[in-house]
Amino acid sequence: MTMGGFAGKVLYVDLTQGKIRQEPLDPVIAQKFIGGLGLTIKLAYDRITPGSYALYPENPIVLGAGPLVGTSLPATSRVYAVTKLPASGTVGWCGGGGGNFGCQLKNAGYDQVVIEGRADRPVFLKIIDDRVEIDDARSLWGSGVEEGCEELWKTVGRPAGVLSIGPAGENLVSFSMAYIDRLSTLGRGGFGAVMGSKNLKGIIVKGNGGIRVADRKGYKDLSETLFQRIRDYPYLKEWQDLGLLKSLPLVPVEVYENIKKRRIACVSCPIGDKDVVEIPDGKLKGLIVCSTSAANLLTPMIYGFQDYREAVRCIAILDELGLDMFEFFGVMGFAKSLCDQGIISKDRIETEIRLDSLSSLETWAKKISLREGLGGVLADGFKGILKEFGEEVKRYAPPVVKGLIPYVGPKAPLAWSLFGTMELGQVLDPRGPHVGASGSPTYFAKRPLDVFPRHLDRMGVPQEAIERILLGLGTEKQQLKVGRLLKYSHSWFSILGSLGICARAQINRFYNASLCAELYEAVTGIETDLEGLRERVERVWTLLRMANVREGFTRKDDALPEKWFEEPGFQDYLTGKPAIRQDLEQMIEDYYDEWGWDPKTGIPTEEVLKKLGLT
Amino acid sequence: MEKFTIRVNPGSCTGCLLCQLACSEHYTGSFNPSAARVQVDVSGIDCSIRFTEECNGCGVCVDYCFYEALRKEAVG
Ligand code: SF4
Ligand code: SF4
Ligand code: SF4
Numbered sequence A: 001m002t003m004g005g006f007a008g009k010v011l012y013v014d015l016t017q018g019k020i021r022q023e024p025l026d027p028v029i030a031q032k033f034i035g036g037l038g039l040t041i042k043l044a045y046d047r048i049t050p051g052s053y054a055l056y057p058e059n060p061i062v063l064g065a066g067p068l069v070g071t072s073l074p075a076t077s078r079v080y081a082v083t084k085l086p087a088s089g090t091v092g093w094c095g096g097g098g099g100n101f102g103c104q105l106k107n108a109g110y111d112q113v114v115i116e117g118r119a120d121r122p123v124f125l126k127i128i129d130d131r132v133e134i135d136d137a138r139s140l141w142g143s144g145v146e147e148g149c150e151e152l153w154k155t156v157g158r159p160a161g162v163l164s165i166g167p168a169g170e171n172l173v174s175f176s177m178a179y180i181d182r183l184s185t186l187g188r189g190g191f192g193a194v195m196g197s198k199n200l201k202g203i204i205v206k207g208n209g210g211i212r213v214a215d216r217k218g219y220k221d222l223s224e225t226l227f228q229r230i231r232d233y234p235y236l237k238e239w240q241d242l243g244l245l246k247s248l249p250l251v252p253v254e255v256y257e258n259i260k261k262r263r264i265a266c267v268s269c270p271i272g273d274k275d276v277v278e279i280p281d282g283k284l285k286g287l288i289v290c291s292t293s294a295a296n297l298l299t300p301m302i303y304g305f306q307d308y309r310e311a312v313r314c315i316a317i318l319d320e321l322g323l324d325m326f327e328f329f330g331v332m333g334f335a336k337s338l339c340d341q342g343i344i345s346k347d348r349i350e351t352e353i354r355l356d357s358l359s360s361l362e363t364w365a366k367k368i369s370l371r372e373g374l375g376g377v378l379a380d381g382f383k384g385i386l387k388e389f390g391e392e393v394k395r396y397a398p399p400v401v402k403g404l405i406p407y408v409g410p411k412a413p414l415a416w417s418l419f420g421t422m423e424l425g426q427v428l429d430p431r432g433p434h435v436g437a438s439g440s441p442t443y444f445a446k447r448p449l450d451v452f453p454r455h456l457d458r459m460g461v462p463q464e465a466i467e468r469i470l471l472g473l474g475t476e477k478q479q480l481k482v483g484r485l486l487k488y489s490h491s492w493f494s495i496l497g498s499l500g501i502c503a504r505a506q507i508n509r510f511y512n513a514s515l516c517a518e519l520y521e522a523v524t525g526i527e528t529d530l531e532g533l534r535e536r537v538e539r540v541w542t543l544l545r546m547a548n549v550r551e552g553f554t555r556k557d558d559a560l561p562e563k564w565f566e567e568p569g570f571q572d573y574l575t576g577k578p579a580i581r582q583d584l585e586q587m588i589e590d591y592y593d594e595w596g597w598d599p600k601t602g603i604p605t606e607e608v609l610k611k612l613g614l615t
Numbered sequence B: 001m002e003k004f005t006i007r008v009n010p011g012s013c014t015g016c017l018l019c020q021l022a023c024s025e026h027y028t029g030s031f032n033p034s035a036a037r038v039q040v041d042v043s044g045i046d047c048s049i050r051f052t053e054e055c056n057g058c059g060v061c062v063d064y065c066f067y068e069a070l071r072k073e074a075v076g
Helices: A028-031 A038-047 A101-108 A145-156 A191-197 A216-232 A238-244 A253-259 A299-303 A308-321 A326-340 A358-370 A374-378 A382-388 A391-396 A421-428 A449-458 A463-469 A482-499 A514-526 A529-551 A582-595 A606-611 B018-028
Strands: A009-014 A019-024 A062-063 A077-082 A089-094 A110-116 A123-128 A131-136 A161-165 A177-180 A184-186 A200-207 A260-264 A274-278 A288-291 B004-008 B039-042 B048-052 B070-074
Touching: A009 A131, A019 A131, A019 A374, A028 A529, A038 A062, A038 A077, A038 A089, A038 A110, A038 A482, A038 A529, A062 A101, A077 A101, A089 A529, A101 A110, A101 A123, A101 A161, A101 A514, A101 B018, A110 A123, A110 B048, A123 A145, A131 A161, A145 A161, A145 A200, A145 A308, A145 B018, A161 A191, A177 A191, A191 A200, A200 B048, A216 A514, A253 A260, A253 A308, A288 A308, A299 A308, A299 A326, A299 A514, A308 A326, A326 A358, A326 A374, A326 A391, A374 A382, A382 A391, A391 B070, A421 A482, A449 A463, A463 A482, A463 A606, A482 A514, A482 A529, A482 A582, A514 A529, A529 A582, A529 A606
Parallel strands: A009 A110, A123 A200
Antiparallel strands: A009 A019, A062 A077, A062 A110, A077 A089, A123 A131, A161 A177, A161 A200, A177 A184, A260 A274, A274 A288, B004 B070, B039 B048
């Protein structure tokens, strides 16, 4: 059977042996797991050796782009990677706005890429249609993300998609990331280090094969309606102008307007939110920075930076090194309190740690990325610090979940105290605190409860489940079951991710689950209805759970950090009353129960595994 | 609009390639940016937009540009 949408092949790369082979995509498995994120989870599940270590050669990196990637459907650019991550040791998804990478990969003929082993020298993978090479990257080793990406582009010319790492990934920093086209971040939890452990500096891909859809007429009708809805959206211009700053106003609009140079969009995105900024004045005048978002560039303001220009420079440095900014600030904050307590002695600190100082952070970011002195300890994140200074220093640490800091919370960088799916998801996402799967697909902060049913229906939540999520709607005793709702955040996210649609709020609002089923059918030719899509997505997320259960992770690892219950703590989403442990534990049980997993252990039941064909 | 010419404004181009996707599908039946009759070069700080000799000015690509980097301008 020829399916539309899919490119049709899987690329296998063994870096140890230097061997490359291609295999046709198995259509039966593709249908069962949708594609994209779902198929990537399936392939990773099949290839991961249980009990292996994230930075060992046998840990595979599985990359994938969904069947809609490469078409003109709005914002169908997403690229996913699934691997075992060093920060948590869990099998996690990493995903990013795919820039050119997803579209080029599909055009080169591949839906998935599986990379295993470890090269004996720094290499990069060059994919031009059928021509795939493992090339020497010794001259690129040590280069920053942007510099390395530009060099890779030079090897094949643009347009081409690049996935690459900086010095932090090369030196196995546990909070290093990879970058797509030098600006989309991929891999909170140490994905950069997984690439680094394989001596893999980057992947460059260029393709000319084209992507066909199965039902051109059906596709045209559906896509035209979708595009028209976007054209008619009253806030389109505002989103295009402000990007993430629309929902996260970190600086006055005038400041942003002053530095904004141009927008960059991932392929097929009509509401692009990537930024090119230029500092217009001051000591940093003329500095041009490309970033996943100006909101990111301004994040240091949250930590006390006074001058936005220095904030931009600070994040540009972290991006160049390939460091996760939230984790970097979290680790530095922890290290600073240990200095203040005298636990880290003065002789280990040549440069004073200051979270509001560009020069201090620049020094430390480099020390961490190159593992110099104390930087080598900090490079291993919280685990590294506890190992060096003893478990008892934990009391000075911020809340930690699965080795990372939850960055949304009452005292977290993104200060927020209502406890909804985004907050709970920081504990229940297999890779630890990340809000991608539980935030924007669902989030409607502080919206009144009566808008929920419509929204949930759009996400594909069955009516009977809506009744379990919203109790006594409209009465004084109305309740929102956050744990049950979170299942559907993750399902909706997995639908979008498996198809290849960006999950960001400004994008996913134009899609709904039934439309996704129709689009999947029109593009691939695989008969699908909403019910069919729901079942596949249950299979996808349950298999991800099983990939972690197989590693020994269960309920005990989905642990709520003690510090969440200190003052000021979270508040109940509806009533604003303090969120107490018992209630939050109940949400975790509800979440498992809604999936059909054992509420006490978090392990999928035999019955569910059987139903989903996962036994 | 009966007759139009296509105006380009590279300054507002985002490199989204919707124009190339639309053109290639329209004329080749497959989404293939490299086969499009409009080519956007995103390698500089600003984009540049070029039409190939095969371009017939049909305007399909313009309808997919959400950033006003391509516009139709009425003639006559
Ligand atoms: S919203 Fe941002 S991340 Fe998503 S597709 Fe558009 S440009 Fe890429
Ligand atoms: S005007 Fe028509 S032929 Fe020319 S690039 Fe645009 S879509 Fe293609
Ligand atoms: S010209 Fe318009 S459609 Fe084409 S890449 Fe630029 S912004 Fe996108």
